[in-house]
Amino acid sequence: xxxxxxxxxxxxxxxxxxxxxxxxxxxxxxxxxxxxxxxxxxxxxxxxxxxxxxxxxxxxxxxxxxxxxxxxxxxxxxxxxxxxxxxxxxxxxxxxxxxxxxxxxxxxxxxxxxxxxxxxxxxxxxxxxxxxxxxxxxxxxxxxxxxxxxxxxxxxxxxxxxxxxxxxxxxxxxxxxxxxxxxxxxxxxxxxxxxxxxxxxxxxxxxxxxxxxxxxxxxxxxxxxxxxxxxxxxxxxxxxxxxxxxxxxxxxxxxxxxxxxxxxxxxxxxxxxxxxxxxxxxxxxxxxxxxxxxxxxxxxxxxxxxxxxxxxxxxxxxxxxxxxxxxxxxxxxxxxxxxxxxxxxxxxxxxxxxxxxxxxxxxxxxxxxxxxxxxxxxxxxxxxxxxxxxxxxxxxxxxxxxxxxxxxxxxxxxxxxxxxxxxxxxxxxxxxxxxxxxxxxxxxxxxxxxxxxxxxxxxxxxxxxxxxxxxxxxxxxxxxxxxxxxxxxxxxxxxxxxxxxxxxxxxxxxxxxxxxxxxxxxxxxxxxxxxxxxxxxxxxxxxxxxxxxxxxxxxxxxxxxxxxxxxxxxxxxxxxxxxxxxxxxxxxxxxxxxxxxxxxxxxxxxxxxxxxxxxxxxxxxxxxxxxxxxxxxxxxxxxxxxxxxxxxxxxxxxxxxxxxxxxxxxxxxxxxxx
Numbered sequence: 001x002x003x004x005x006x007x008x009x010x011x012x013x014x015x016x017x018x019x020x021x022x023x024x025x026x027x028x029x030x031x032x033x034x035x036x037x038x039x040x041x042x043x044x045x046x047x048x049x050x051x052x053x054x055x056x057x058x059x060x061x062x063x064x065x066x067x068x069x070x071x072x073x074x075x076x077x078x079x080x081x082x083x084x085x086x087x088x089x090x091x092x093x094x095x096x097x098x099x100x101x102x103x104x105x106x107x108x109x110x111x112x113x114x115x116x117x118x119x120x121x122x123x124x125x126x127x128x129x130x131x132x133x134x135x136x137x138x139x140x141x142x143x144x145x146x147x148x149x150x151x152x153x154x155x156x157x158x159x160x161x162x163x164x165x166x167x168x169x170x171x172x173x174x175x176x177x178x179x180x181x182x183x184x185x186x187x188x189x190x191x192x193x194x195x196x197x198x199x200x201x202x203x204x205x206x207x208x209x210x211x212x213x214x215x216x217x218x219x220x221x222x223x224x225x226x227x228x229x230x231x232x233x234x235x236x237x238x239x240x241x242x243x244x245x246x247x248x249x250x251x252x253x254x255x256x257x258x259x260x261x262x263x264x265x266x267x268x269x270x271x272x273x274x275x276x277x278x279x280x281x282x283x284x285x286x287x288x289x290x291x292x293x294x295x296x297x298x299x300x301x302x303x304x305x306x307x308x309x310x311x312x313x314x315x316x317x318x319x320x321x322x323x324x325x326x327x328x329x330x331x332x333x334x335x336x337x338x339x340x341x342x343x344x345x346x347x348x349x350x351x352x353x354x355x356x357x358x359x360x361x362x363x364x365x366x367x368x369x370x371x372x373x374x375x376x377x378x379x380x381x382x383x384x385x386x387x388x389x390x391x392x393x394x395x396x397x398x399x400x401x402x403x404x405x406x407x408x409x410x411x412x413x414x415x416x417x418x419x420x421x422x423x424x425x426x427x428x429x430x431x432x433x434x435x436x437x438x439x440x441x442x443x444x445x446x447x448x449x450x451x452x453x454x455x456x457x458x459x460x461x462x463x464x465x466x467x468x469x470x471x472x473x474x475x476x477x478x479x480x481x482x483x484x485x486x487x488x489x490x491x492x493x494x495x496x497x498x499x500x501x502x503x504x505x506x507x508x509x510x511x512x513x514x515x516x517x518x519x520x521x522x523x524x525x526x527x528x529x530x531x532x533x534x535x536x537x538x539x540x541x542x543x544x545x546x547x548x549x550x551x552x553x554x555x556x557x558x559x560x561x562x563x564x565x566x567x568x569x570x571x572x573x574x575x576x577x578x579x580x581x582x583x584x585x586x587x588x589x590x591x592x593x594x595x596x597x598x599x600x601x602x603x604x605x606x607x608x609x610x611x612x613x614x615x616x617x618x619x620x621x622x623x624x625x626x627x628x629x630x631x632x633x634x635x636x637x638x639x640x641x642x643x644x645x646x647x648x649x650x651x652x653x654x655x656x657x658x659x660x661x662x663x664x665x666x667x668x669x670x671x672x673x674x
Contacts, residue, residue, distance in 0.1 A: 015051050018069050018629040025060045033058075078107035134166045146224035148176055148231075155239075155292075164234055167219070174219060175232045210284065211525065211558060211595075214273035216295070216303050235303055240353065241291035248360055253390050256357040257403050261439055262300060263357055264409070268435045269302045270294055271350060275428035276532060278343040281552050285341055289349025290328040291356055326371045327362035328352040331419050334375040343428060344421040350431055351416020351424075358383040358405055360390075363417060380417060383410050408438045508547050515550045520644040521612035522619060524558035525595050553640050560623065560637030561595065561611075567626035568593040575622075579615035616645040620654075632661040643670055 016030035033054040040049070049057070052066035078089050080100040087107060089098050098107045130138070133151060137143045143150045148165040154175060155162050165176040211217065220231040238246075247255045256263045277284040286293075288306060295303040330348035332340040355363045363380035364371045374380075384405040412434045418424045425431045511530060518527035531551055568590050578585040578600065589601040597610045611619075620638050627634050639654035655667035 015069060015629070017631070019055070019061070021629070022069070024065055024069070025055060029055060029058065029060050079109065080105050080107055130166075137166070145176070145178070145227070145229075146222075148174070148229075150176070160230075165231075167231065173234045175216070175234045177230045177232065179228055209280070209282075209559075210277055211528075211562065212273050212276045214269045214302055214304060215277070216305055235295055235297055237295045237297035237303070239292045239305075240294040240296065240357070243296065244291060244356060244360060252360075253387065253403065254357050254360040260406075264435050264439050266294075266296065266300065266302045267350065267354055267357075268432055270304060270353070271428040271431045271435070272532070273302075273304045274343075274346050274350070275432065276528070278346070278428060279532070281555055283343070285343060286346050286349065287333065287341060288325060288328075289346055289353060290325050290362075291353055294353065326368050326375065327364060329372070329375055330421075331376045332421065334372045340421065342421070344424050344426060347416050347425050347428060347431060350428070351413050354409075354413045355380065355383060355417065358409075358413065359386040361386075376419070379419075380414075383413060406438060412438060512547050512550050515547075515554060516644055519554055519557050519641065520616075520646075521610075522557070522561060522614065522616075522641065523595070523611060524554045524561060527554045528558070553644075556633065556637045557641050557644075560634055560641065563627060563634065564619075564623050565593040565595065568598065568622070571626060573622070573626060579618040580609070580613050581615050582613075616642055616647055617650065620650065632658055632663045636663045636667060639667065639670065 016034060019025045020027050020030055030051070033051050036054065037049070037051065052061070052069070055061045056063055056066060078087050078098060080087060087098075087100065089107065099105065100107060134149055137151050138149050145165070147168050149168065151164045151166060151173070153161060153163055160177040160179055162175055162177045165174055166172075167174045216235060217233050218230060219233065222229065243255045247253065247258075252258075274286065274289075277286065286304065289304075293305045295305055297303065326334065328349055330341075330345045332338075332345060352363055364374040364378075366374075384407075387403055387405050390403070412431070415434075416424055416431065425434065514530050515527040518524065518530065528551075531547070531554070569592055572589065572591060574587070574589045576587050578588045585600070585602055591599045591601055591606060593599070595611075597608045598614070599606050599608050601607075620642060623634060623638055624630065630638075635654050635657050639651045639658075642651035642654065652671060655670050658664055658667045
């Protein structure tokens with residue numbers, strides 16, 4: 001693999017940044033060591049030297065300097081006496097001791113002057129008891145994979161095999177996807193391994209940036225020895241493919257006819273997730289939509305899985321490459337026209353899933369080459385014709401009367417499956433609108449109602465540039481809650497002279513203001529939900545570019561929040577004091593964090609505190625303490641967050657720290673430069 005696809009351990013990159021920032025080593029030396037690590041990784045070597053080990057070997061650092069730098073990151077090097085290896089261990093307050101993942105021997109301090117950390121996989125001895133099935137599985141050495149305990153296989157795909165596994169580090173179940181050797185090949189070669197690794201890493205890169213209620217989030221991507229893996233949230237449920245198979249086993253055509261309206265809403269949720277992915281600053285196309293990649297949980301919520309074939313629209317295409325599942329491929333995929341792949345490719349996949357829900361089978365079946373030829377050249381049979389000919393349609397009396405395909409829904413399905421992309425729905429948003437018309441209007445959940453921008457009589461003005469001194473946070477909180485009469489009054493006053501403003505421009509102005517307010521409350525997820533609800537109305541308005549810039553800002557703040565939440569859940573930090581917007585707390589311990597809130601231990605009792613109640617400078621301080629080797633993107637996110645809160649002086653310091661980085665041009669926008 002090339003350097004661009006060979007991963008560098010995250011701790012190596014973090015350590016390198018810390019060493020350079022402390023003036024202990026030059027960037028050129030760190031880059032050379034990281035390059036060597038990538039080269040050794042790509043050759044499949046089981047033993048790849050750590051960054052600190054290489055820098056000591058080359059004479060750039062002493063052993064003690066590396067140990068001190070690791071200590072700053074809350075990392076220690078421990079020793080397994082049985083395996084005779086050193087292991088990098090990140091310290092955690094909720095752990096009593098650490099064990100080697102291979103032999104379960106307790107780790108101890110290493111022999112003097114030993115830095116050769118050849119392992120990173122550990123098992124934590126948590127203070128919380130293990131579930132019974134995890135304890136039982138842990139007795140079999142074959143179930144141990146690095147820091148994971150394999151519990152049971154969930155499924156297999158073209159690239160990997162997925163297990164339900166126990167993460168001994170996060171102390172929770174996960175879905176673990178590993179590279180699966182091809183069937184019939186006892187000793188797969190390096191070329192096969194490289195191809196599968198690239199696909200697996202592409203899945204992680206595409207999906208790790210996606211944060212949506214209907215997309216399964218990624219926790220980790222790494223390797224154990226030469227086996228690469230992706231760790232994802234484990235969601236109980238069944239795939240649409242499995243539900244269709246169960247219906248056929250019962251002699252039914254498909255599960256759709258048991259509750260048609262619910263399934264239309266399910267498809268609508270899938271389309272919402274796709275529209276979100278398609279409208280990111282770096283749009284992501286799934287390219288492998290099919291029933292086995294849609295998971296339905298016990299509450300009926302749909303999740304899109306497996307972005308293994310996903311591609312970024314801004315990345316170079318591979319002309320002539322054919323990838324996907326033939327029965328659900330769009331014509332441009334089946335014919336190898338990769339340069340034509342765009343959101344309409346996923347629209348075709350949605351149509352293929354709907355077709356199978358209506359008929360119990362994909363649009364085309366048969367031998368693979370026949371299927372691909374039909375995908376490119378022929379129209380599928382109308383779903384209603386297949387339903388009318390099904391035996392259960394003729395014999396089941398009252399049930400048969402329910403087995404009718406609404407004409408409007410059939411038209412939606414066939415329009416998605418048009419050969420010419422220009423004749424399909426042009427976006428997943430268009431599919432959502434069409435499905436809403438089929439069921440008689442959009443479904444709005446309580447969560448969506450709470451997240452949507454409030455229908456104020458007039459939009460509040462966009463947030464002004466941050467003043468030189470810190471502004472009170474109360475007006476911002478009032479704007480978030482929609483309770484500030486003063487804000488509405490100001491909005492009316494500002495808009496009065498602009499009576500020629502179109503309704504779309506009024507909505508865009510309001511949307512941008514609400515997005516800024518949600519970001520100030522450290523709720524970028526709500527800002528994105530509001531944008532998704534109103535983005536179709538913005539095309540061609542004078543404020544469209546301003547809103548698109550605001551979306552980009554939300555993305556960076558969202559990335560910062562995601563990293564901060566992960567760090568809090570990992571380290572469970574203690575703070576001698578903790579500032580809220582309206583008061584201060586004494587010593588606390590943060591037990592966990594989510595997008596919505598943090599849970600702290602105050603006075604011996606846990607308390608959930610919304611992010612919107614936390615002082616913005618306290619958020620910045622948390623980021624600085626928990627992300628000691630802050631990436632430029634982290635600093636940029638903190639600067640944007642403080643800027644949204646009107647804390648101009650502090651925001652300016654964060655933006656100035658980006659001088660000399662690739663973020664300098666972007667940060668100049670907030671420093672008065674261009």
